[in-house]
Amino acid sequence: MTHSLTKPALTLYLAAPRGFCxxxxxxxxxxxxxxxxxxxxxxxxxxxxxxxxxxxxxxxxxxxxxxxxxxxxxxxxxxxxxxxxxxxxxxxxxxxxxxxxxxxxPLVSKVHIEAERHSEAGLQMVMIGHDGHPETIGTMGQLPKGEVLLVETPSDVAGLEVRDPSKLAFITQTTLSVDDTIDIIAALRARFPTIVGPHKEDICYATTNRQAAVKAIAGKIDGLLVIGAPNSSNSKRLVEVGSANGCAYAQLVQRATDIDWRSLSTISSIGITAGASAPEVLVNEVIDAFRDRFDVTVELVETAQENIEFKVPRVLRMPA
Missing domain, CATH: 3.40.50.11270 (Rossmann fold)
Known part of the structure; x- marks a missing residue:
């Protein structure tokens, strides 16, 4: 076999947990x-x-x-x-x-219930989330107009006009960057020291776990591919987490056909993860595309195990 036909070696770090929550x-x-x-x-x-x-x-x-x-x-x-x-x-x-x-x-419903509970106790809500995202619209729509104020960045906190600074609570979208949210919460607490927060972070376990897995591989890789949709908040956050943790090349791809191979021609290691709404079949498709072009060694980097299951509503468990 001539040298030109030899595929270059590539270590593929596969983040776990990844994909469906x-x-x-x-x-x-x-x-x-x-x-x-x-x-x-x-x-x-x-x-x-x-x-x-x-x-x-x-x-x-x-x-x-x-x-x-x-x-x-x-x-x-x-x-x-x-x-x-x-x-x-x-x-x-x-x-x-x-x-x-x-x-x-159910984890989004939990935030809805939280907002209602605080509102009934006379607190005005501040929501940390992305303007226009369906989850933000749904959560803000649990209460009458004006009862939920939206902040997207720490600098938004300074411009908040609240009814009573001593009667506030905050909630968050479940798919945010854990690190970015910490900064916004710090800004809220600095300006409103008595603001009430959730007992436990609203950011869901799956978002948190997927971000932690990306952090665990970020230092080992020349590039990161996140499989997910361009309108998927949690997938976009994974790209940002990769970049913030040292990945010079971090990209969102919907599937294997979106990969920009020219940008990856000189790499020797790649990290792969998938957003919470991306099926594993698309992950396998991407791995196969790398196998076609490289001599691939796959290393699984698992930072947590997930065994959570949510029941479907009773109406679907009953016979028609």
Whole structure:
């Protein structure tokens, strides 16, 4: 064999945990079980999870994705996405006597309950989150307009206009960067020393675990690929965590066809992870693409084990 045909050696560090979390798993299952129970079409308000591959495969099974409830007929079931919805949405569905199933991740629902509890105690809420993200819209929509103030950065804290600085609580979107959120919380506590926070961080276990796994491989790799969708908050945060922890090259790719091979031509090590809504089949596709071009040694770097499972709603566990 001539030397030119020899594939260059590459160590591929595979981060674990990666990919599907319990909330995403449950949301996908809800759509599949709803189609089994009520037949197609079943309507889904907003992408059930932020991943084109997942959405397309559910479309093939009979799911119809819409942005708003008024695009759904009264006589077909509708499912609300894992990101959560404002209170007005299920209220409208009930008014129209629709069958609806809420696939909101239980960890997002926990934040909704927290916000309501604080509000009932007379506290105004500050939400740390990304403006316009469905989860932020859903959480802020649990309370009347003006009851939840949004901050995205530490500098936003200075501009907050609150009713009473001594009656405040904060909550966070579940998919944020753990490190960035610490800075925003510090700014909130500095300006409002009595602000009430959650007993335990709102950022979900899956987001935290995936970020920790990226930190564990960041020092060993020439580049990081995060498999996930461009509108997936937790996936974008993984790219940022990689960059912040020393990865000179950190990129988000939806699947193997998106890889920029020219940028990776001189690398000898690569890290791979996947956002919480990216299926493992896409991870395998990316690994296979590397095997085609390199002599790959795979090293698993596991920083935690996840065995959390969320039950699907009772209506889907009962016979039709």
């Amino acid at each position: 319990a909330g995403v798993d449950r949301a996908i299952k809800i759509v599949e079980l709803a189609i089994e129970k009520w037949g197609a079409p079943v309507y889904v308000r907003h992408e059930i999870v932020h991943n084109k591959f997942v959405v397309d495969s559910l479309k093939d099974k009979g799911a119809v994705f819409v942005e708003e409830l008024d695009e759904c007929p009264d006589d077909r079931p509708v499912i609300f996405s894992a990101h959560g919805v404002p209170k007005a949405v299920p209220a409208e569905a009930a008014k129209r006597e629709m069958i609806y199933v809420d696939a909101t991740c």
